[in-house]
Amino acid sequence: MPYLRIMTFNQLESEWQQHGLTDLEELLSPAESAELAPLRAEHRRTTWLAGRKLLRLLLLKERNIDPAAISIQTRNASGQGIRPQISQDGNILPGCFSLSHSDHHIAAAWTENTGETVGIDLITPGNITPRQFDWAMNDSEKQLVQSQTNPQKAASEIWAFKEATYKAANQNIEGFNPQQITVQQDETGSWSAIYCDEDLRQWGEWTLQNVDDDLLAMVTLNR
Numbered sequence: 001m002p003y004l005r006i007m008t009f010n011q012l013e014s015e016w017q018q019h020g021l022t023d024l025e026e027l028l029s030p031a032e033s034a035e036l037a038p039l040r041a042e043h044r045r046t047t048w049l050a051g052r053k054l055l056r057l058l059l060l061k062e063r064n065i066d067p068a069a070i071s072i073q074t075r076n077a078s079g080q081g082i083r084p085q086i087s088q089d090g091n092i093l094p095g096c097f098s099l100s101h102s103d104h105h106i107a108a109a110w111t112e113n114t115g116e117t118v119g120i121d122l123i124t125p126g127n128i129t130p131r132q133f134d135w136a137m138n139d140s141e142k143q144l145v146q147s148q149t150n151p152q153k154a155a156s157e158i159w160a161f162k163e164a165t166y167k168a169a170n171q172n173i174e175g176f177n178p179q180q181i182t183v184q185q186d187e188t189g190s191w192s193a194i195y196c197d198e199d200l201r202q203w204g205e206w207t208l209q210n211v212d213d214d215l216l217a218m219v220t221l222n223r
């Protein structure tokens with residue numbers, strides 16, 4: 001199982017302070033500062049910084065890694081989003097990391113297993129309308145949503161799985177195209193997905209958990 005940490009933004013701040021850590025912007029590596037610089041919107045800067053704090057706290061807890069010794073990148077040279085790549089004193093840490101935030105929570109996951117990838121996504125079902133993602137769903141997904149007693153919840157689950165599947169499966173080249181991801185549920189209720197025409201069912205695990213009013217989807221793939 002990947003390491004997983006989920007907390008509210010307030011909990012994150014108080015844990016950061018409990019460790020006696022200083023202003024994160026003073027700890028950022030030059031590469032991280034360069035990623036932060038073009039982000040202008042206050043909300044975006046806050047969530048970006050929160051992701052760097054949570055990954056640092058995760059590594060401090062699990063490996064006692066000094067938060068000042070690491071650098072986290074989630075953009076490639078062309079500015080495209082990539083899964084978090086973390087280096088410590090210039091060496092890339094093994095495994096796969098994933099980050100997600102909602103308006104209330106921030107979550108981080110890390111698997112160290114060679115060949116395993118992880119993707120997580122937080123969503124607030126109360127903010128979603130049942131037909132909001134129709135444009136991104138194929139007929140089987142729309143049918144799945146409409147057949148449920150709570151279509152709003154079902155649409156949220158499918159969308160969160162699309163994002164989490166993308167984060168776990170993408171090759172850091174292709175962008176996120178929800179129409180190329182089909183989320184499916186078998187007769188036993190187990191979820192899985194088809195990603196760019198490849199049925200990933202046998203390669204992974206799709207799980208959901210409630211976090212207060214949010215929902216966290218997690219996908220782990222072992223291919």
Ligand SMILES: CC(C)(COP(=O)(O)OP(=O)(O)OC[C@H]1O[C@@H](n2cnc3c(N)ncnc32)[C@H](O)[C@@H]1OP(=O)(O)O)[C@@H](O)C(=O)NCCC(=O)NCCS
Pocket residue numbers: 047048051074080081082083084098099100101102120121122123163166167168170172176
């Ligand atoms: C990666 C993507 C799929 C997720 O975005 P999101 O839901 O907006 O935001 P999340 O908080 O869940 O995830 C963002 C994190 O994903 C990570 N990420 C970015 N690109 C990634 C990639 N190619 N693979 C894996 N993870 C990636 C980053 O760590 C990023 O956080 P950071 O920029 O603060 O470091 C994004 O590319 C996207 O296009 N999202 C569409 C958003 C949308 O339409 N939402 C509708 C309303 S819910």
